[in-house]
Amino acid sequence: MGIEIRDVNLSYGSHHVLKNINLRVHPGEIFAFLGPSGCGKTTLLRLIAGFNQAASGQVLLGDEDIAALPPWKRDVGMVFQSYALWPHMTVAKNVAFGLEERRLPRAQVASRVKAALELVGLQELGARYPSQLSGGQQQRVAVARTIAIEPKVLLLDEPLSNLDTKMRVQVRRELRDLQRRLCLTTIFVTHDQEEANSICDRIAVMNDGVIQHVGTPIELYEAPANLFVANFLGTANILEGRVVGEAGVRAFEVAGGARVALAANAPVSSGAKLVFRPQHAALGPSGSSGLAGTIVHREFLGSIVRYGVNVGRSEILVEMPFISSATLKDLGENVAVTLVPERALFLAA
Ligand SMILES: Nc1ncnc2c1ncn2[C@@H]1O[C@H](COP(=O)(O)OP(=O)(O)OP(=O)(O)O)[C@@H](O)[C@H]1O
Ligand SMILES: [Mg+2]
Known part of the structure; x- marks a missing residue:
């Protein structure tokens, strides 16, 4: 399922944060929002998930305008930067939580939890608590929890920022493989150009609430639209x-x-x-x-x-x-x- 954003504007008070955003994310692709801190990446992601409201413009999932739908009716799964796991619940309970909230039958909850944990390679760790996991494992629980609700779109907000360099390289490959296997339309927020280049099909470079350039990593590197993009992607x-x-x-x-x-x-x-x-x-x-x-x-x-x-x-x-x-x-x-x-x-x- 593709995503389209048309003429979106959003302000916090008098602070105009998203300025005339227009974007298309193709079905099944992994797409990056890349830009410096404070440029509006999380704000745009939360808008797609339904946690923010635009002052104007449209957000389409497939052909459907979802602007008026609350987050839980959007078929959109978001993994927050902090993972936001429940510390007092086991891994399996964390993954089951969203399914129980949706009042799925118990047998179905159990089978989806099992399948989601298998997908991320944590089938053995369902009984552990988050504090008993490594950072990379916690990250995978956060992904499993989101995938369990079978979203049509996966939104990842700087999912690797809490990991050390070695783990980050490993987990980003795992995420990429998982995304391919599920053929899940995914938006990946990062301020790290190497991360965006290495796993994303296309990138939107943002600065100060404005999209500067959308293209494949190589297009952005070879033919940057402006000085900002040339400078942000690699050394110039x-x-x-x-x-x-x-x-x-x-x-x-x-x-x-x-x-x-x-x-x-x-x-x-x-x-x-x-x-x-x-x-x-x-x-x-x-x-x-x-x-x-x-x-x-x-x-x-x-x-x-x-x-x-x-x-x-x-x-x-x-x-x-x-x-x-x-x-x-x-x-x-x-x-x-x-x-x-x-x-x-x-x-x-
Ligand atoms: N709830 C809020 N109320 C007021 N201003 C906000 C709010 N959330 C974000 N902002 C401001 O909006 C701008 C964009 O914030 P946003 O979180 O989208 O940036 P970001 O690109 O995700 O940055 P980072 O890479 O640091 O996560 C910033 O100037 C921020 O201070
Ligand atoms: Mg952010």
Whole structure:
């Protein structure tokens, strides 16, 4: 079942938190809301679950406008960031709770609890209490409890944030596999771009209550819609400058006078900055064509070497494959930074 959000606005008092949100989540996909703290991710998720009301706009589940339905009538299951397990109930009781509230027959409750715990691999731990589980196991109980009600849509609010790095990588794979097996339309909220990239089919990048860009992880990385998206997804070098020259022989001139050639028809909006990834630049000898700079930093990372290069007033990062010690550049060395021309982007705010 797909989700569609149309022209949604929401305010807390005078604070306009969600601004004209339009989104489509396809049936069966896992979709991320990605953005910095306070940008409105949880607010949007709670709106879909029915815990928040929009001032205007529509929320559709399939073809049905669910704006007027209370949470328990929405076929939407939400896993809260804190898990919100009942500490005085066993694992099995926690999973059964939502089913008992819905007044399902006892035999059906038992079989659904069993099936949900099996799905998350906790069939042996039904009699334990949450305090007797690891963080990752508690997280799985929270997912089992939500899946037991057989929602058509699963909403996960930063479900991995309480886990250590190793567990996080393991549990995110488990979540991904489970989501695929159930073919369950899922929205995954995170402020961690690696998490969103690694498990989500598509991502909506949000900032300050506005959706900046929706696309696959690779689309967002390769062709970010604006400076915010370029900066939020991976490392980006950003240099100010201006377009110079006539039609036909145009270039983008950065501080210090260095120029990057522009294709005749390349659209560069006013106020745009030059953006490129560290791996799309290389270091040549000083005096060759490129952005003149001085090496101020060097990190050896095994297969690659990361350099910090002062170009005008900016420090830019350049990552080059490590070939041998003979090809390394030294601190203080003057160099020219060359760009892969077709990887240079010109983006505005
Ligand atoms: N109940 C509320 N009353 C008033 N303001 C709120 C309320 N809940 C959230 N806000 C504000 O709305 C904005 C968006 O909050 P929200 O919780 O959606 O952010 P978020 O993107 O989920 O952030 P985080 O990554 O920190 O969880 C914030 O400025 C927050 O302070
Ligand atoms: Mg939040």
